[in-house]
Amino acid sequence: MLGALTLSLPFALGGESAGGEGTGIAVISAVSLVVGYLLIAALWYFVFSERARTRRKGGRSD
Numbered sequence: 001m002l003g004a005l006t007l008s009l010p011f012a013l014g015g016e017s018a019g020g021e022g023t024g025i026a027v028i029s030a031v032s033l034v035v036g037y038l039l040i041a042a043l044w045y046f047v048f049s050e051r052a053r054t055r056r057k058g059g060r061s062d
Contacts, residue, residue: 046052
């Protein structure tokens with residue numbers, strides 16, 4: 001599925017990535033970088049937050 005998306009991306013951009021300006025591919029790259037950093041920040045928060053530390057130390061008593 002990911003391979004098909006990757007192969008169809010240049011066609012979806014109208015051949016921009018093959019030559020020319022490349023604004024579309026630059027926007028996609030910038031958005032993916034921002035989303036990646038947000039995911040890393042969320043993971044960092046949920047792993048190293050005080051609540052997570054407390055849960056790891058005491059365990060869950062469900």
